Amino acid sequence: MLAGLLPAWAAVSLVWAAPDSLYYEARPAMGTTVEVYLYAAGAGRAEALFEAAFDEVERIEAAFSTYRPTSELSRINTYADATPVTTDPEVFALIDHALAYSRSTDGAFDITVGRLMKAWGFFRGQGRYPSREELLEARKKTGWAYVTLDSTARTVRFGKMGLQLDVGAIGKGYAIDQVARLLRAQGVEAALIGTGQSSYYAVGAPPGEAGWPVRVPAPFDHAQTLSTVYLRDAALSTSGNYEKFFELEGKQYCHIMDPRTGRPVEGMVQVTVIAPNAADSDALATSVFVLGIDAGATLLDEQAGTAALLVTGPKAQARVVSLGWPEEIAEGIQ
Numbered sequence: 001m002l003a004g005l006l007p008a009w010a011a012v013s014l015v016w017a018a019p020d021s022l023y024y025e026a027r028p029a030m031g032t033t034v035e036v037y038l039y040a041a042g043a044g045r046a047e048a049l050f051e052a053a054f055d056e057v058e059r060i061e062a063a064f065s066t067y068r069p070t071s072e073l074s075r076i077n078t079y080a081d082a083t084p085v086t087t088d089p090e091v092f093a094l095i096d097h098a099l100a101y102s103r104s105t106d107g108a109f110d111i112t113v114g115r116l117m118k119a120w121g122f123f124r125g126q127g128r129y130p131s132r133e134e135l136l137e138a139r140k141k142t143g144w145a146y147v148t149l150d151s152t153a154r155t156v157r158f159g160k161m162g163l164q165l166d167v168g169a170i171g172k173g174y175a176i177d178q179v180a181r182l183l184r185a186q187g188v189e190a191a192l193i194g195t196g197q198s199s200y201y202a203v204g205a206p207p208g209e210a211g212w213p214v215r216v217p218a219p220f221d222h223a224q225t226l227s228t229v230y231l232r233d234a235a236l237s238t239s240g241n242y243e244k245f246f247e248l249e250g251k252q253y254c255h256i257m258d259p260r261t262g263r264p265v266e267g268m269v270q271v272t273v274i275a276p277n278a279a280d281s282d283a284l285a286t287s288v289f290v291l292g293i294d295a296g297a298t299l300l301d302e303q304a305g306t307a308a309l310l311v312t313g314p315k316a317q318a319r320v321v322s323l324g325w326p327e328e329i330a331e332g333i334q
């Protein structure tokens, strides 16, 4: 009866192809592990998609890594205090985007923290307390306002000798977004791309599901879950004081700097942000980590589609704060 009501081509489309299956691959990149989950029609197709995805991560890492002397960002860091450096549209756009965050956060987010990261021993190291001189020197060579972009000539120029750009707080998110864009362009309808539990972007959702389940770990015991988010065409990033830190005389110093003091942020344990894309969730998580609850809330109010879950310390007085968090939050965090 149905066939009688439908044109001939419809009958053909009623013969369903086998449903896509879930495939997963993880590879080390960007100083962490990049994970890709995707639904594809077969193993061969999935393999081709993984190759394209990880090639894209490598392309972005080759451009932005400050651990690679050959990267475009390293080239800018080497020459931009002597002369305006012409760069490619992609690198220019990400620096421009990062500087916009510096403006909107009043300098809490600042990609010129490169010197501070080195002074505090977080570049190729696990951290250490700097001498007074080192710190003074590093602070002198920090400040987003010293970076001048010329969008017509597409140049980057430092107004201060020794400035060093470091996109560690936005680059991984950006890479995830680009992988998502690539997979979408290849016709992928459901994928989850993640970097070592710090950022995720979800393309669509697994068949029949509301979204990709992404866990926000409890800050003091990562095996436990503080909240589970069902992400769909959205991103989530977590910045934690436990990612990289060192301890001195019972005090903990983390790898997120407050550029306004030149010191690691104190009092914040973990910030998770949901945003429409991963470059923004990544940058916002770091920004809110530095800004704290009130200024962080004001910042998120200005950006559509965002929400955050904060944990402040110390551990004995840990507090969980929701800024429009859409999901259930576990009681009694550890």
Ligand code: ADP
Binding pocket: 108, 109, 110, 111, 113, 117, 122, 166, 167, 168, 169, 170, 198, 199, 238, 239, 240, 243, 255, 256, 257, 258, 259, 282, 285, 286, 290
């Ligand atoms: P993770 O890399 O662990 O996911 P974040 O996204 O918060 O954590 O990024 C931390 C990195 O960002 C640091 O390693 C450093 O490179 C850089 N960074 C530190 N403090 C700041 C800041 N205030 N603004 C911008 N970038 C920062």
Ligand code: MG
Binding pocket: 168, 169, 170, 237, 239, 281, 282, 283, 284, 285, 286
């Ligand atoms: Mg970040």
